[in-house]
Amino acid sequence: MPLEPGLIKILEAYKLLPPTSTQNLAEARKAFDQGxxxxxxxxxxxxxxxxxxxMGSQAEIPVRLYYPHNLPEKAGLTIYYHGGGFVFGNINTYDNLCRAIAYSCNCVVASVDYRLAPENKFPAAVIDSFDVxxxxxxxxxxxxxxSIAVAGDSAGGNLAAVVSIMARDSGIPLKEQVLIYPATDFATETPSVTEFGEGLFLTREMMRWFGEQYLNRGSEILDPRVSPARADDLSRLPPALVITAEYDPLRDQGEIYAAKLRKAGVEVVNVRYGGQIHGFLSFWDVTPAASQAVAEIGSYLHRAFYGWET
Known part of the structure; x- marks a missing residue:
C-alpha cells in the first residue's frame, strides 16, 4: 500500500539533516531525543x-517502572528495551511509548537504560539487558x-530476542517476547535493505554506522548475541509477537526471524503494518498505525499475562 501520508512530511524533514555518521555524537543524540x-x-x-x-554485574542500570491503575493483584511485568541503534535513545525519549504500553496491557513496564555504544561496545548492552x-x-x-515478558523495538528488539535465548539457556521462564521491527542478522543484506535503504528514516548507511559503533570487530556479526537469527537452536523460546513495517529496510530480518522461530516450534504472530516505515511506533502524532500497534501489543500481552482480552 502507499506510504502513510502523515509520514511523508517527516521524511522530507529528515532528508534535510546531515548524515548521522558526519554529526557530532552528542548533537546527534540530542536531535534524536528531541525528535x-x-x-x-x-x-x-x-x-x-x-x-x-x-545493580548489574558490570554497571548500575537506570530502570523506569510504570504502574497502571487497577493492576491485578498478581500483575505481569514487561521489560522494555528501547531502540536507537545501540547508540541513541534512553528512558526519557521512550517515556511516552512505555506509558502507552503499560496502559494498554495493564501490566507493569520496566524500561531499561542500558549502556550505549560507542562508549560501551558489545556486549555491554546485552549484559545490562540480561542483568535487569x-x-x-x-x-x-x-x-x-x-510472570515476565520482554519487548523492544529495533536495537531493543534485537536485545529482547537475544535475552529470550539467554533466559531459556539459564532456565528463566518468560511468558512472551515482543519484537518490534527487530534487527536480527547483522551478517545478511536482505532485499528490503536494497529496496528501502535510502530516504525512509533508517538508511543502509545508518545501519552500517550503528554496527561500527556497537561492535568491536567485524567478526562479531556472527555471534548469536549480535545476530540471534544465527543461533544454533531457536526451539523452546517464549511465544513471539513480531511487528514489521512495509517500508523498513529491517522488514525482512524480522519476518525471516519469525519464520525461523515458527520452524523451530515457537508460537509466532507476525504482523506487517502496511504503509509504515521503521520506527513508526515513535510517530504516534503522525500515523494512526502507532496507536493501532500499541493496542495490538497491549492485547497480546494482556491475553498472555491474564488469559483474557483487554
Whole structure:
C-alpha cells in the first residue's frame, strides 16, 4: 500500500539533516531525543512512575517502572528495551511509548537504560539487558509479579530476542517476547535493505554506522548475541509477537526471524503494518498505525499475562 501520508512530511524533514555518521555524537543524540519527544506527545494516564537503579554485574542500570491503575493483584511485568541503534535513545525519549504500553496491557513496564555504544561496545548492552531480567526474576515475589515478558523495538528488539535465548539457556521462564521491527542478522543484506535503504528514516548507511559503533570487530556479526537469527537452536523460546513495517529496510530480518522461530516450534504472530516505515511506533502524532500497534501489543500481552482480552 502507499506510504502513510502523515509520514511523508517527516521524511522530507529528515532528508534535510546531515548524515548521522558526519554529526557530532552528542548533537546527534540530542536531535534524536528531541525528535522523539516531538512526534509522540500522548501521555497515557498511569497510577505511578518510579525511577530506580538496578545493580548489574558490570554497571548500575537506570530502570523506569510504570504502574497502571487497577493492576491485578498478581500483575505481569514487561521489560522494555528501547531502540536507537545501540547508540541513541534512553528512558526519557521512550517515556511516552512505555506509558502507552503499560496502559494498554495493564501490566507493569520496566524500561531499561542500558549502556550505549560507542562508549560501551558489545556486549555491554546485552549484559545490562540480561542483568535487569535476572533482577526482575529475583524481585518478582516482592513486586507481586506473576510472570515476565520482554519487548523492544529495533536495537531493543534485537536485545529482547537475544535475552529470550539467554533466559531459556539459564532456565528463566518468560511468558512472551515482543519484537518490534527487530534487527536480527547483522551478517545478511536482505532485499528490503536494497529496496528501502535510502530516504525512509533508517538508511543502509545508518545501519552500517550503528554496527561500527556497537561492535568491536567485524567478526562479531556472527555471534548469536549480535545476530540471534544465527543461533544454533531457536526451539523452546517464549511465544513471539513480531511487528514489521512495509517500508523498513529491517522488514525482512524480522519476518525471516519469525519464520525461523515458527520452524523451530515457537508460537509466532507476525504482523506487517502496511504503509509504515521503521520506527513508526515513535510517530504516534503522525500515523494512526502507532496507536493501532500499541493496542495490538497491549492485547497480546494482556491475553498472555491474564488469559483474557483487554
Amino acid at each position: 522523539s519527544l516531538l512526534t509522540f506527545t500522548y501521555k497515557a494516564p498511569l497510577r505511578n512512575v518510579e525511577d530506580i537503579k538496578v 531480567l535476572k533482577w526482575a526474576r529475583d524481585e518478582a515475589g516482592e513486586m507481586s509479579i506473576s
